[in-house]
Amino acid sequence: MIGIVEGGAGDIAAMMHIMHDAFDPRxxxxxxxxxxxxxxxxxDCQLLLAKDDGDICxxxxxxxxxxxxxxxxxxxxxxxxxxxxxxxxxxxTIHQARNAGRTKIxxxxxxxxxAQGFYLKSGFTPIGRRKNYYKNAVGIDPDxxxxxxxx
Ligand SMILES: CC(C)(COP(=O)(O)OP(=O)(O)OC[C@H]1O[C@@H](n2cnc3c(N)ncnc32)[C@H](O)[C@@H]1OP(=O)(O)O)[C@@H](O)C(=O)NCCC(=O)NCCS
Numbered sequence: 001m002i003g004i005v006e007g008g009a010g011d012i013a014a015m016m017h018i019m020h021d022a023f024d025p026r027x028x029x030x031x032x033x034x035x036x037x038x039x040x041x042x043x044d045c046q047l048l049l050a051k052d053d054g055d056i057c058x059x060x061x062x063x064x065x066x067x068x069x070x071x072x073x074x075x076x077x078x079x080x081x082x083x084x085x086x087x088x089x090x091x092x093t094i095h096q097a098r099n100a101g102r103t104k105i106x107x108x109x110x111x112x113x114x115a116q117g118f119y120l121k122s123g124f125t126p127i128g129r130r131k132n133y134y135k136n137a138v139g140i141d142p143d144x145x146x147x148x149x150x151x
Pocket of ligand 1: 022023072073074075076077080081082083084085086087088109110113114115116117118119121
């Protein structure tokens with residue numbers, strides 16, 4: 001049974017396990033533990049965790065400034081992808097943002113990442129492109145597509 005709960009800095013080890021499993025290391029999208037920790041200690045930040053019978057199997061991390069929220073990162077354990085866990089995490093993120101009075105959710109997704117289809121299904125629309133946004137070891141430096149959901 002999958003449940004969505006609030007997480008915090010103490011969940012970073014489990015979250016990093018999912019991060020490394022979910023993201024292809026070739027593209028430079030995954031954050032380091034230090035980047036996650038430095039974000040999670042900020043007050044205007046939220047970590048939602050998907051738990052499968054108590055085990056963390058997905059996460060969504062957001063931050064906000066006034067009424068604009070940014071979805072920083074979402075990931076689901078590879079073996080459980082395609083089973084609506086990402087949708088649960090994203091729906092709960094949207095639900096809580098709306099209840100908090102936020103009016104927009106932005107995100108960046110790598111050009112070529114199939115997750116764009118996932119976001120389109122939840123109502124996000126592409127609004128811009130950031131050239132060579134992602135930095136990686138093999139020098140591909142893919143662009144990011146900025147997407148927006150109006151709440
Ligand atoms: C993107 C991700 C979070 C989606 O989570 P998921 O649990 O696999 O997705 P779900 O099963 O909840 O899918 C929800 C909906 O999105 C659709 N969807 C999911 N992945 C999709 C894809 N790659 N392309 C098109 N549609 C997709 C599903 O078909 C489903 O549609 P439905 O509501 O009509 O049934 C997950 O695949 C993942 O962790 N990917 C790797 C990390 C990543 O790239 N994160 C995003 C960038 S930050």
